[in-house]
Amino acid sequence: MKTITTLVLSLFLIGCTGDTSSRESLTVFTNVNVIPMDSEQVLMDQTVIIDGDRIVDVIPSSEITVPASAMFIDGTDKYLMPGLAEMHGHVPPTNPGPNAPEYFNKEYVESTLFLYVSAGITTVRGMLGYEGQLSLKDSVNSGAYIGPNLYLAGPSFNGNSISSPEEARERVIQQHEEGWDLLKIHPGVSLEEYDAMVEAADEVGITFGGHVPAGVGVIHAIESGQITIDHVDGYVSYLSQFEDQEMEEKLDELIRLTKEHNVWIVPTMALWETIIGAADYETMRTYDELKYIPKGVKQNYFDFAENPQTGYTIGDPAEQAQLRSRILGEMNKAGVKILMGTDAPQLFSVPGFSIHRELPHMKAAGMSNYEILLSGTKNVGEYFAEKDQFGTVAVGQRADLILLNANPLEDLSVIKEHDGVMVQGRWYSREIIVQKLKEIETYYSE
Numbered sequence: 001m002k003t004i005t006t007l008v009l010s011l012f013l014i015g016c017t018g019d020t021s022s023r024e025s026l027t028v029f030t031n032v033n034v035i036p037m038d039s040e041q042v043l044m045d046q047t048v049i050i051d052g053d054r055i056v057d058v059i060p061s062s063e064i065t066v067p068a069s070a071m072f073i074d075g076t077d078k079y080l081m082p083g084l085a086e087m088h089g090h091v092p093p094t095n096p097g098p099n100a101p102e103y104f105n106k107e108y109v110e111s112t113l114f115l116y117v118s119a120g121i122t123t124v125r126g127m128l129g130y131e132g133q134l135s136l137k138d139s140v141n142s143g144a145y146i147g148p149n150l151y152l153a154g155p156s157f158n159g160n161s162i163s164s165p166e167e168a169r170e171r172v173i174q175q176h177e178e179g180w181d182l183l184k185i186h187p188g189v190s191l192e193e194y195d196a197m198v199e200a201a202d203e204v205g206i207t208f209g210g211h212v213p214a215g216v217g218v219i220h221a222i223e224s225g226q227i228t229i230d231h232v233d234g235y236v237s238y239l240s241q242f243e244d245q246e247m248e249e250k251l252d253e254l255i256r257l258t259k260e261h262n263v264w265i266v267p268t269m270a271l272w273e274t275i276i277g278a279a280d281y282e283t284m285r286t287y288d289e290l291k292y293i294p295k296g297v298k299q300n301y302f303d304f305a306e307n308p309q310t311g312y313t314i315g316d317p318a319e320q321a322q323l324r325s326r327i328l329g330e331m332n333k334a335g336v337k338i339l340m341g342t343d344a345p346q347l348f349s350v351p352g353f354s355i356h357r358e359l360p361h362m363k364a365a366g367m368s369n370y371e372i373l374l375s376g377t378k379n380v381g382e383y384f385a386e387k388d389q390f391g392t393v394a395v396g397q398r399a400d401l402i403l404l405n406a407n408p409l410e411d412l413s414v415i416k417e418h419d420g421v422m423v424q425g426r427w428y429s430r431e432i433i434v435q436k437l438k439e440i441e442t443y444y445s446e
């Protein structure tokens, strides 16, 4: 069989000779309805022009004649929205070491990056760095791999990697110098180590996000300016100390503090239901997208589903899931900034596909379709405002786009059935994506 590496190459050859664009030429979406995501509106019958990796024009089709030399994508009766983001994602290691499972190979890295794009994910915030990972950004940006824009957290701060405040401090300075985009916090960091990390991070100018270590507590993490609190578990463990009216008051106070300190929330609702033992494991075993991942990874998922209990389960799993949903709903109502994320490829969260499993959970928590889309588009652009401009369909924005056959503001599920995805101005049509998915499926079926 062909390896995925050669498939990627052949894909690019198709791109050069067929109906897809190389990035150097102008690409024009004609007569398309634009969901700009700067506000809740649809701009009907627009022409959107892409030059290189930028959107250079968004204009009513009646007002422009486009150059004949451009590549045209007919957008009649279609909708163009900004690409989505996985704000708590992972990419397998490129140099996994001698003791890693066999499936940690180059093909796994390549297919993971592609799976994100295949589902309309054009930006991934990688939440666990490892040596050599930063070079992956170059591989994607140069077009050697088909992948999303990557922003990467460095190797984790946790109970094993940090044993003193001094060590925490040194690690911050080192990761800042190496060029990581943020610091990743895991459980096990002591209060003193955390405070030393915060102080050093503020000095050098790098953000930190992730879990809330038990010794730190959610209130201290919020007040220290942790940029994202992921998984909401820190909120749940704090609130579980209280009951009834007192818990309600503590919840209000937490939400007020979160908003006041501009902390962003990456809820990862679907994964956490899986992790705490509140998910429908029978249905999850039948997820169609499991055919796109290594058998060994799938087996890990199935083994977990046999005994789905972890240290994150507090009391009755169903009640905990309900509380999580309420917390997200109340945060959203209060105007706390939410970011879309699923922790792929954690348990049953197949990269890209897992976002579409997450959306119904956000909806169930009371978020509107527009608010859910914001969490994966405009909010992400705001979060990364110092790195680049993206997250809306407007002039000057990075050309990360999804072309759809129906209006996602009315029905989010139409995003799965998209008609093509653009990353940094590179266009991947539905046909190309379907073909490559088929190749990944074949690779993992053998």
Ligand SMILES: [Zn+2]
Binding pocket: 088, 089, 090, 127, 343
């Ligand atoms: Zn994670």
